Amino acid sequence: MSKLESYSMEQLKERLSLITRSIPKGSEIIYIDYPVHSNGGDLLIMKGTEAFFKAYGIRVRARYSVLDFPDGLKVPPSCILVLHGGGNFGDLYTKHQLLREKIVEQYPGHRIVMLPQTIFYKSELNIGRTAAVFNRHRDLHLYVRDTLSYEMARKKFKNIKVFMSPDMAHQLYPIASASPPSGETLxxxxNDIEKTPQQELLERSGGASSATKDWTSLYTAAERKALVVMMKLYRLPGARGPLQRIWYRYSQFLVNKAIREFGAYGSIVTSRLHGHILACLMDKPSVLLDNSYGKNTSYYNAWTNRVPGAELSAETLAN
Structure with a gap:
């Protein structure tokens, strides 16, 4: 994938249709590892994924998060297991990776599709363990969001189908702003393990204004408490069905809150990949800083480098 390739936001949304090579229109699926937490990026991916299922007539038989996926789940032979995309593939977020590997091991006769991910491992031993599990499966399809992930997957995962794809949140394009923006920059x-020295320097130098936020700071204390309570309740037997409906409505409320916040500003400076993607979905100018392992730059180079108003930080380009 060359940086010289040029995509509009409409074209990035259209490219997601290629996933129907693995999940044909009208398929019956089980959607696994959807997010039940405060990261708005994952929530945008989830909403884009659900919009994709609806657009292509894909029937969701059941949905499970990492908190409530049951042992010994019976899956009809024709049902495709579809795993949520994002940036948790590797050894930074182990509970999601362990669930991913467990499903590949336990369902060797089913098609398994992993929606667009960024891959990152600190340990060669850990990626070797993943490869040993994956390479035993006969019908495993992995979509990745950048060339580094693609090259790693092709090298390590010998027996699975690997494809490049933009992030599922692009299915949400366009997102309209509810009110006219100010001239200010958000x-x-x-503020987590993927924070970089470049970002810390920006903050110390006063380059970041008082309008500095992250996903959790968009929510009130009561809204954050409600999230914690829901995550605890998800683990209770019998709570999944009713609670899932409540969570889907509540997560849409949280996404709408982020959209309103972004809509209030004229431009965005962000080290969050989905801060950048949300700005692009809203046709809003943005400057993207990298994260700790190059995910943001790799994504920008693969997909958004020619989207009008989308820029990569000059400091990131220099590194």
Whole structure:
């Protein structure tokens, strides 16, 4: 995938249709590892994924998160197991990776499709363990979001089908802003294990204004408490059905809150990949800083480098 290739937001949304090579229109599926947490990027991916299923007539038989996937689940032979995309493939977020590998091991006779992911491992030993599990499966399809992930997957995973694809959140394009923006810039900066020295320097130098936020700071204390309560309740037997309906409505409320926040600003500076993608979905100018392992730059180079108004930080380009 060359950086010289040029995509509009409409074309990035259209490219998602290629996933129907693995999940044909009208398929019956089980959707696994959808997010039940505060990361708005994952929530945008989930909403885009559900919009994709609807657009292509894909029937969702059941949905499970990492909190409530049951042992010994009976899956009809014709049903495709579809795993949520994002950036948790590897050894940084182990509970999601362990669920992924468990499903591949336990369902050797089913087609399994992993929606667009970024792959990152700190340990060669860990990726070797994943490869040993994956390479035993006969019908495993992996979609990745950048060339580094694609090259790693093709090298390590010998017996599975690997494809390049933009992030599932692109299915949401376009997202309209509810109110006219101000001329101010929102600094939407991550505050977790993927934070970089470049971002810390920006913050220390005063380059980030008082309008600096992250996903969780968009929510009130009561909204964050409600999230914690729901995550605890998800683990209770029998709670999944009713709670899932409540969570889907509540997660849409959280996504709408992020959209309103972004809509209030004229431009976005962000180290969150989905801060960048949300800005693109809203046709809003953005400057993207990298994360700790190059995910943001790799994604920008693969897909959004020619989207009008989307820029990569000059400091990131220099590194």
């Amino acid at each position: 600094f939407f900066l991550r």
